[in-house]
Every structure is written in structure tokens, then in C-alpha cells.
Amino acid sequence: MSTTVIILAAGKGTRMRSSLPKVLQPLAGRPLLGHVIATAKKLNANNIITIYGHGGALVQQAFAAEQIDWVEQAEQLGTGHAVQMTLPVLKNEGMSLILSGDVPCVTQDTLQRLLDASQETGIGLVTLTLPDASGYGRIVRDNGAIQAIVEHKDASDEQRQIKEINTGIYCVSNAKLHEWLPKLSNDNAQCEYYLTDIVAMALADGMTVASVEPTLAFEVEGVNDRVQLAALEREFQAFQAKSLMQQGVHLIDPSRFDLRGDLTVGKDVRIDINVIIEGDVTLGDNVEIGAGCVIKNTTIAAGTKVQPYSVFENAVVGENVQIGPFARLRPGAKLANEVHIGNFVEVKNSSVGVGSKANHFTYLGDAEIGAGSNIGAGTITCNYDGANKFKTVIGDAAFIGSNSSLVAPVTIGNGATVGAGSVITRDVADHSLAFERSKQLVKENYPRPQKVKK
Numbered sequence: 001m002s003t004t005v006i007i008l009a010a011g012k013g014t015r016m017r018s019s020l021p022k023v024l025q026p027l028a029g030r031p032l033l034g035h036v037i038a039t040a041k042k043l044n045a046n047n048i049i050t051i052y053g054h055g056g057a058l059v060q061q062a063f064a065a066e067q068i069d070w071v072e073q074a075e076q077l078g079t080g081h082a083v084q085m086t087l088p089v090l091k092n093e094g095m096s097l098i099l100s101g102d103v104p105c106v107t108q109d110t111l112q113r114l115l116d117a118s119q120e121t122g123i124g125l126v127t128l129t130l131p132d133a134s135g136y137g138r139i140v141r142d143n144g145a146i147q148a149i150v151e152h153k154d155a156s157d158e159q160r161q162i163k164e165i166n167t168g169i170y171c172v173s174n175a176k177l178h179e180w181l182p183k184l185s186n187d188n189a190q191c192e193y194y195l196t197d198i199v200a201m202a203l204a205d206g207m208t209v210a211s212v213e214p215t216l217a218f219e220v221e222g223v224n225d226r227v228q229l230a231a232l233e234r235e236f237q238a239f240q241a242k243s244l245m246q247q248g249v250h251l252i253d254p255s256r257f258d259l260r261g262d263l264t265v266g267k268d269v270r271i272d273i274n275v276i277i278e279g280d281v282t283l284g285d286n287v288e289i290g291a292g293c294v295i296k297n298t299t300i301a302a303g304t305k306v307q308p309y310s311v312f313e314n315a316v317v318g319e320n321v322q323i324g325p326f327a328r329l330r331p332g333a334k335l336a337n338e339v340h341i342g343n344f345v346e347v348k349n350s351s352v353g354v355g356s357k358a359n360h361f362t363y364l365g366d367a368e369i370g371a372g373s374n375i376g377a378g379t380i381t382c383n384y385d386g387a388n389k390f391k392t393v394i395g396d397a398a399f400i401g402s403n404s405s406l407v408a409p410v411t412i413g414n415g416a417t418v419g420a421g422s423v424i425t426r427d428v429a430d431h432s433l434a435f436e437r438s439k440q441l442v443k444e445n446y447p448r449p450q451k452v453k454k
């Protein structure tokens with residue numbers, strides 16, 4: 001059977017007080033709508049139709065790489081009116097899952113159960129029982145069977161006592177959508193075309209309405225303002241942290257861990273507090289991440305230990321490497337196994353060979369460093385002449401004395417030594433020593449200046 005996913009995303013989101021359309025606001029680093037689209041893709045939907053309105057061009061741009069059909073709802077006349085806009089492109093056979101772009105956390109599992117339950121009846125919804133249901137559409141049942149959804153504003157006092165709510169997530173036969181949607185009216189308290197009225201139409205056609213509950217309550221929470229966005233962020237983070245712990249990750253404090261993307265982990269990974277993981281990150285077996293690290297689009301292989309407050313972006317790190325504290329790996333940093341990168345060392349677009357060390361206050365930019373070399377404290381690869389970038393090549397087992405400037409393009413050979421404090425502008429051959437400094441002057445018995453008495 002073919003499945004279409006229809007995503008309602010035309011609402012303005014006035015309460016966000018933002019110039020960014022609501023469905024582009026980020027949750028865990030990804031736009032709200034991006035979460036819904038990702039879930040739709042997991043369900044192997046045959047097609048995804050997104051209904052846009054406010055900020056349409058921006059929304060479409062943000063998802064230009066996705067295979068999505070876009071349908072415009074120029075005027076927001078209600079949820080039923082929004083789905084009506086899809087009719088010209090909606091297939092006649094199969095079922096549609098109808099989701100909201102601002103309800104980002106609904107899971108594949110809940111939607112799959114909704115699809116299964118709705119297969120037989122032709123219509124189903126996700127409902128939830130809340131202690132305080134005010135504001136929501138209420139589920140009216142008779143002998144357990146769903147009779148109607150009544151919007152809060154249209155509900156009687158008695159109906160307002162009902163705690164079971166409509167979450168706004170539906171699964172409906174496409175043939176029935178084609179039949180029912182043109183018949184909706186806006187004769188209600190909000191003068192809107194309510195999608196919820198299709199429940200009554202299903203009953204009139206002698207159908208029963210299936211319902212499922214979400215696996216977790218936060219799945220169906222919507223985002224209307226920044227307070228709700230922040231609250232949902234914490235719930236989503238707690239959910240992700242729990243799933244990582246179930247996979248065997250040792251999170252020292254799950255409430256002080258943030259994942260904004262996808263984290264792939266080996267065994268016995270240990271993550272200290274206040275770590276932020278962004279984009280695609282892979283951590284191998286026994287990797288340890290110290291407090292306060294920010295790691296983006298990076299792979300770190302087994303046994304590597306990262307000390308606190310180190311920052312990574314688009315880096316590749318080998319096995320049993322030691323990094324930090326306060327190290328910065330920028331895009332293109334590639335560390336082989338057993339490398340040591342210490343405090344206040346910055347590595348950009350550079351490869352560091354097996355077992356090489358740069359332990360203190362160093363900048364390695366556009367450099368290629370062999371195995372077993374030692375880069376002394378305060379070494380700088382001067383890769384930029386103010387206009388162009390050049391490369392520094394350092395061989396195997398080289399020793400760069402402290403506080404040296406290697407002015408690129410320059411090559412330091414295998415086993416070569418650079419004396420401390422040198423400005424190296426010419427290549428240094430294998431196994432030779434190069435240094436560049438003025439002769440040390442000495443004045444014996446030097447009389448220091450004395451303070452003048454007034």
C-alpha cells in the first residue's frame with residue numbers, strides 16, 4: 001500500500017516573535033520541520049507533501065535537497081483548508097499520514113502503529129489523555145467508540161471535562177480525503193475549516209475511527225513559543241541521552257549533555273558533563289570526552305582521551321590519541337594514532353603522523369607532519385603571508401625547538417632539528433640542525449639602574 005505523508009506547516013508562529021518561520025526554529029540543532037521530514041523518510045513514505053504559507057521561500061530553501069512536494073496555502077483558513085490544498089496532487093489510492101511541522105518529536109514507532117491501526121478502518125488518530133486538556137480538541141466517545149472531535153472553543157461545559165485530546169496526527173484513506181475535504185464548512189466558533197470534522201463524516205459513512213496513544217507523551221507536544229521550544233529541547237535531549245545510555249554510553253550526567261545531530265558510539269564511551277555533540281560524530285571504543293568539549297562532524301577512534309574544554313570541527317582523530325585540555329581541532333585536522341595535542345594547540349587542515357607531539361601553545365596550519373616528531377612549545381607554522389596560504393612539511397622524528405616560526409612554504413627533513421627561538425625561512429635537510437638567532441651578548445658585573453631619589 002502506498003503511504004503519503006502530509007505535513008502542515010503554513011501557520012505563522014506569531015508567538016515565537018521571530019523573523020524565522022516557526023518550522024525552521026531549531027530543536028536539537030535541526031529545524032522543527034526537519035525532524036518531521038526525517039521521521040517521514042524512516043517510514044519509507046512514497047511521497048511527502050508539505051503545505052507552506054508564511055516564509056514559504058525560506059522554508060523551501062532550507063529543504064531544497066529533499067524530495068518533497070510543496071503545496072501553498074496562501075491564506076490560513078484552518079487545518080481542513082490546509083489539507084484541501086493537497087487534493088490536486090494527492091493520489092486517490094493509499095493512505096495519508098497527516099502531521100504538523102511544529103510537532104517535531106513524533107516517532108516512527110507511534111506512526112507505524114497508527115498506520116497499522118488505520119489500515120482496516122480507513123481513518124485513525126493519535127490521542128492522548130492529559131491532566132489539563134484545555135485548549136485542545138476533545139475526543140468524544142460513546143461506549144468506547146470515537147464519535148467526534150470537538151474544538152475547545154466549540155465544546156460544551158460537559159465536553160470540556162474530557163481529558164482525552166486530539167494530538168493533530170491522523171491517518172486517513174486518500175479516497176476518503178478526496179470525498180470529504182470539499183464538503184468541509186467553516187460554520188464554527190473560529191470560522192475555520194476544521195480538519196477534525198472528517199471524524200463525523202467517517203461516522204456518517206458507517207466507518208469506525210481507530211486511535212492509538214503515543215509511546216511517549218512528549219512525542220506529540222507542539223511548539224508555539226520559545227518557552228515550549230526550550231522545554232521540548234530538554235525532553236528531547238533527555239530522550240536521546242537515555243537511548244545513548246541504553247547503548248552503553250557512560251554519561252556522567254544525562255541532564256548536562258546535548259546532542260545536536262547523530263552520535264555513533266563504540267563500547268564504554270565515557271562523556272563528562274556539559275559536552276555538546278553536533279552534526280555527525282563517531283566515538284570509538286573506550287573514548288573519553290572531558291567536561292565542556294564541543295565536538296562537531298568529527299570521528300575519534302578507539303582509546304582516545306580528550307581532556308576538558310577541547311573544541312573539534314570536521315576533524316579525524318586516530319586511536320589512543322591524547323588531546324587537550326583546551327585544544328582546538330579545526331576543519332581538516334587529521335591526527336594519526338598515538339598523537340599528543342596539548343593545551344592551547346590549534347590544528348587546521350594539517351595531518352600529524354603516528355606518535356608525534358605538539359603539547360603546548362602551538363599553531364599547526366596547512367602542515368603535514370610525519371611520525372614521531374616533537375613540536376616544541378610555542379611553535380607556529382606561518383602559513384599566511386597576508387594574501388596566500390602555504391604549506392609546511394615536517395618529516396619523521398624531527399625536533400622543532402620551542403618558540404620557532406616556520407615560515408611556509410618550508411620543509412623540515414626527517415630527523416632534522418630546529419633550535420629554539422628560530423625563524424626558519426629555508427628548507428632544513430634531513431638530520432641537520434638549523435637555528436636562527438643573534439649571538440648572546442654578555443656584560444659582566446652589570447650595574448642595574450637605580451631609582452632616582454627626589
Ligand code: UD1
Binds near residue numbers: 009075076078149168
Ligand atoms: C488543532 C486541532 C485540535 C488539536 C490541536 C493539537 C483542528 C481544527 N484542531 O488545533 O483538535 O487538539 O491541533 O495541537 O485541526 N495550519 C496550517 N494552516 C492553517 C491552520 C493551521 O498549515 O490554516 C497548521 C499549523 O501551522 C500547525 C497545524 O496546522 O502546524 C495545527 O494548527 P493549530 O492552529 O496549531 O491547530 P489548533 O487550532 O491548535
Ligand code: CA
Ligand atoms: Ca488555530
